[in-house]
Amino acid sequence: MNRVIAPAMFLFCGASAAFASGGNTPRTFWMPEGASTIAPSIDHVFDMINWVCYFFFALVVIIMFWFMWKYRQRGRIVDAQGPTHNMALELTWTIIPIFIVAAMFFVGFKGFLNIVTPPENSYEIDVVAQKWAWEFKYPNGATSEDLYVPAGQPVKLIMSSRDVLHSLYIKDFRVKQDVIPGRYSYLWFQANEPTLNDDFHWLFCTEYCGFGHSNMNRKVYVLPEDDFAEWVVEQGQWLDKILDEDLYFKAGPKLFVRCVQCHSLDGTPGIGPSWGDHAGQGNIWERTVSGETVFDDGTKLSSLIGPGKAYETPEDYLRTSMLNPGKHLVQGYGNAMAVQALNDRAVDALIGMMKRIDEFDANGKWLKESELVDQEQQ
Numbered sequence: 001m002n003r004v005i006a007p008a009m010f011l012f013c014g015a016s017a018a019f020a021s022g023g024n025t026p027r028t029f030w031m032p033e034g035a036s037t038i039a040p041s042i043d044h045v046f047d048m049i050n051w052v053c054y055f056f057f058a059l060v061v062i063i064m065f066w067f068m069w070k071y072r073q074r075g076r077i078v079d080a081q082g083p084t085h086n087m088a089l090e091l092t093w094t095i096i097p098i099f100i101v102a103a104m105f106f107v108g109f110k111g112f113l114n115i116v117t118p119p120e121n122s123y124e125i126d127v128v129a130q131k132w133a134w135e136f137k138y139p140n141g142a143t144s145e146d147l148y149v150p151a152g153q154p155v156k157l158i159m160s161s162r163d164v165l166h167s168l169y170i171k172d173f174r175v176k177q178d179v180i181p182g183r184y185s186y187l188w189f190q191a192n193e194p195t196l197n198d199d200f201h202w203l204f205c206t207e208y209c210g211f212g213h214s215n216m217n218r219k220v221y222v223l224p225e226d227d228f229a230e231w232v233v234e235q236g237q238w239l240d241k242i243l244d245e246d247l248y249f250k251a252g253p254k255l256f257v258r259c260v261q262c263h264s265l266d267g268t269p270g271i272g273p274s275w276g277d278h279a280g281q282g283n284i285w286e287r288t289v290s291g292e293t294v295f296d297d298g299t300k301l302s303s304l305i306g307p308g309k310a311y312e313t314p315e316d317y318l319r320t321s322m323l324n325p326g327k328h329l330v331q332g333y334g335n336a337m338a339v340q341a342l343n344d345r346a347v348d349a350l351i352g353m354m355k356r357i358d359e360f361d362a363n364g365k366w367l368k369e370s371e372l373v374d375q376e377q378q
C-alpha cells in the first residue's frame with residue numbers, strides 16, 4: 001500500500017518534496033522554521049492536504065464557471081428534462097476521494113504514532129506548569145525557567161500542572177500537548193541544530209489559563225551535547241558556589257527574576273504587594289519586622305510573630321510566604337502566587353535581599369557593584 005501511495009502523494013506535494021536532510025528547514029509562507037526531526041514530516045502532511053485542497057478548489061471553480069457559461073439561459077425555451085443519474089460519474093467521484101482520504105489518514109496516522117512514541121533512550125525533563133510559569137527540572141535536580149535541551153538527542157518532557165489546564169507548544173519543533181492537573185502527559189522531540197548566538201525557539205502556553213496566560217512564553221535553547229552537560233551540572237550547583245555573605249546580592253537578583261512580574265521594588269502595587277513601601281507600612285522587611293502587614297481576614301502580622309506564636313521570627317514568616325503562599329493572603333491581594341521551588345539557600349538569598357532592599361534599583365540590579373571591583377576580577 002505504502003509503495004503505491006507514497007509516489008502518488010508526491011504528485012500533490014512538489015513543494016515539500018525537497019526535505020532538507022539533517023539541518024533545520026527554513027520558514028515558508030505557511031510554516032515557521034522547522035527545527036526538530038519530526039518537523040519535515042508534519043509539514044509534509046500539511047502541504048499534502050493543502051495541495052489537494054488547492055487542486056480541488058481550482059477544479060471546482062473552473063468547472064463551475066465553465067458550466068455557468070455553457071448552460072446559461074438562451075432565449076425563452078425551457079428544457080424541463082434534466083439528467084437523473086450517471087453511474088460512471090458517481091463511481092468516479094466516490095472512489096477517487098476514498099483513495100485520497102485514505103492516503104491522508106495513512107500518512108497522518110503514521111506521523112501521529114511517531115509523535116506519541118518517545119524513543120527508549122530519551123533524555124527526560126520534568127515540566128511543571130502553573131499560573132503563570134513553567135518549571136523545567138533536569139535529572140540532577142537542576143531547574144530552569146527557560147527550557148534547555150541537548151542537540152542531537154531525543155528529549156522527553158514529562159508534564160503536569162499544579163492548577164489548571166495548560167498546553168505546551170513549541171512551534172519550531174511542531175509539538176504541542178495539553179498539560180493537565182493530576183495527570184502526566186508526555187511530549188518528545190529531537191532538535192539537531194544547536195541554537196547559536198542567543199538564538200532560541202519560542203515556547204508558548206496555548207491553553208488560556210487566566211490573567212497571566214500571555215506571560216507563559218519561554219525560550220528554548222538547544223545546546224551542543226557537551227555544552228548542555230556542562231550547563232546542567234552548573235545549573236544544579238550555581239547557588240552552592242556562592243559564598244554565604246555574597247548570597248543576597250549575587251543570587252538575590254537572579255532569583256528575583258522569578259518574582260518581578262508580580263512584585264515591584266519601588267512601591268508600585270502589582271499582582272502581589274510591592275517589596276518597596278507598601279500601603280505606608282514600609283518595605284517588605286520593615287513591615288514584617290514591625291508586624292504592620294495586614295491579612296485579608298483583618299489580622300495583623302504582629303499577632304503571629306513571636307516566641308510560641310505561629311512564627312518565631314520574621315524570617316520564618318517570609319519563608320512560609322514563599323513556600324506556602326496561600327497560607328496567609330496580604331489584604332487586597334488574591335491567592336495568585338504559585339508555590340516557589342526554592343531551596344534553603346535560595347530562600348536565604350531572597351530574604352537577604354529583602355532586608356537590604358534599598359541596595360537594589362527598581363529592576364533588581366544591585367547598586368553597590370562598584371564597591372566590589374577589587375575582588376571581582378574573575
Ligand code: HEC
Nearest residue numbers: 258259262271272273321325328329330333334336337340
Ligand atoms: C504570579 C504572581 C507572583 C509571583 C510570580 C510571585 N509572587 Fe509573591 N505574592 C503574590 C501575591 C498575589 C501575594 C499576596 C498574596 C499572598 O500573601 O499570598 C504575594 C505575597 C508574597 C509574600 C508575602 C508578602 C507580604 O507582604 O507579606 C512574599 C514574601 C512573596 N510573595 C515572595 C515572593 C518571591 C520570593 C517570589 C519569587 C521567587 C514571588 N513572591 C513570586 C504574587 C506573586
Ligand SMILES: [Cu+2]
Nearest residue numbers: 166205209216
Ligand atoms: Cu498556561
